[in-house]
Every structure is written in structure tokens, then in C-alpha cells.
Amino acid sequence: MAEELTDRVMEETPGQVPAAGETQNENRALAIGIAGWLVPGLGHALQRMWGRAGVVFLAVGLLVITGARMRGNVFTSKGNDAFDTLGYVADLGTGSFYLAARALEGNGADVSHADGDYGTRFLATAGVLNLLAALHAFEAARGRKA
Amino acid sequence: MSATSSINLTHIQAFLFFAAVISVAFGYLGRRQPKDRLKYILWSFFLFLVVGIGIGWAMYPFSR
Numbered sequence: 004m005a006e007e008l009t010d011r012v013m014e015e016t017p018g019q020v021p022a023a024g025e026t027q028n029e030n031r032a033l034a035i036g037i038a039g040w041l042v043p044g045l046g047h048a049l050q051r052m053w054g055r056a057g058v059v060f061l062a063v064g065l066l067v068i069t070g071a072r073m074r075g076n077v078f079t080s081k082g083n084d085a086f087d088t089l090g091y092v093a094d095l096g097t098g099s100f101y102l103a104a105r106a107l108e109g110n111g112a113d114v115s116h117a118d119g120d121y122g123t124r125f126l127a128t129a130g131v132l133n134l135l136a137a138l139h140a141f142e143a144a145r146g147r148k149a
Numbered sequence: 150m151s152a153t154s155s156i157n158l159t160h161i162q163a164f165l166f167f168a169a170v171i172s173v174a175f176g177y178l179g180r181r182q183p184k185d186r187l188k189y190i191l192w193s194f195f196l197f198l199v200v201g202i203g204i205g206w207a208m209y210p211f212s213r
Contacts, residue, residue: 054177055177055178058173058174058177058178059174059177059178062170062171062173062174065170066170069156069158069166072154072155072156073155073156073157073158073163074155110155117160117163118155118156118157118158118163121158121160121163121167124167125163125167128167128171132171132174135178136174136178139178
């Protein structure tokens with residue numbers, strides 16, 4: 004009786020149980036998304052979307068380099084308040100470029116001038132842009148959009 | 150860590166740089182065809198300028 008019922012449910016809802024190939028595709032898409040987060044543009048490069056890969060790499064790289072050299076604040080995990088934590092999360096969005104930003108801020112942050120303040124925004128924007136690009140690469144890998 | 154030279158941009162230079170970089174990224178991520186991308190980039194850049202300058206002027210009465 005129970006087996007009969009299970010068979011009927013399986014027949015009526017064929018899309019509910021993912022096939023092995025579908026699960027594999029999901030895992031591949033997840034790996035592509037993570038790769039795109041760690042190295043800006045890599046998620047698209049792995050799918051041979053060279054134009055998008057190059058633009059994401061250059062846009063995130065330019066924002067990080069400019070932001071750090073304008074003496075923007077590269078937030079660390081030792082934040083004082085919720086805004087510092089949010090800034091840290093946004094900065095981490097740049098993946099491996101976060102380390103480059105830390106290395107480039109040799110003189111330290113200076114947000115007492117407009118340059119430093121703009122730099123802080125550039126760094127946060129680079130992180131959010133990279134997260135958006137990684138999500139786009141993930142969705143493209145799943146076949147949702149390209 | 151050795152000291153690196155810092156970049157100094159004016160407000161308008163930083164604004165234009167930001168708008169240009171983000172517009173190009175949006176254009177490439179959001180559209181597939183080159184013509185569509187160019188249109189999207191120009192439109193996005195234009196909107197960045199309009200909104201940025203608009204907000205700047207909206208804040209002007211409270212700046213002094």
C-alpha cells in the first residue's frame with residue numbers, strides 16, 4: 004500500500020526529485036559562483052564569457068586599487084559597530100582582492116578628507132559589484148540567464 | 150610596509166570615474182549584444198549623472 008502510494012506520488016510529481024545530472028549541475032554552478040567571488044571574473048571566464056570576465060576583473064580591480072590609494076577605509080573583522088561590520092562584509096565581497104586592498108593601504112585610512120571617504124565607498128562598491136557578478140555567473144551556470 | 154603614493158581626485162572626477170566604471174560593468178552584465186550594451190552603458194551613465202547632480206543640488210539649501 005505504502006509502496007503503491009509512493010510510486011503514484013513519484014509519477015505525479017516528476018520534477019520534485021532531482022536527477023543525478025541535475026545535482027551535479029547545481030554543484031558545478033555553486034563552484035563557479037564561489038570561484039567568481041574569490042577571483043573577480045573567474046566565474047564568467049570558466050563559462051567562456053570572456054568579455055564579461057574581463058570587465059568584471061577590471062572594474063573590481065580599478066575600484067579596489069583606486070579606493071585603497073585614495074586612503075579609503077579597508078574594514079577588518081575588529082569593527083567597533085554595526086556599520087564597521089557591514090563595511091567589512093562589503094569589502095570581503097571583493098574576494099582575494101581584499102588582500103590586495105590591505106596591502107595597498109600602506110599609509111592607512113584617512114577619512115578626514117573627501118578622498119578617503121570616496122575611497123571607502125569605492126572599496127565597498129567593488130565588493131558588492133563582485134558579489135553581483137558572482138551571482139550572475141552562478142545563475143548563468145544554472146541556465147537561468149546569460 | 151612601504152608607503153604608497155596616494156591618489157587625489159576632485160569630487161567631480163571621483164563621481165565621473167565611479168559612474169563610468171559601474172555603468173560599463175552593468176552594461177556587460179545586463180545585456181548580451183554589443184549595441185544593447187552600448188545603449189545601456191550610456192543610459193546608465195547619464196542616469197548616474199542626473200541623479201548625482203540632482204541630489205547635490207537638492208542638498209545645496211541645507212549646506213550653509
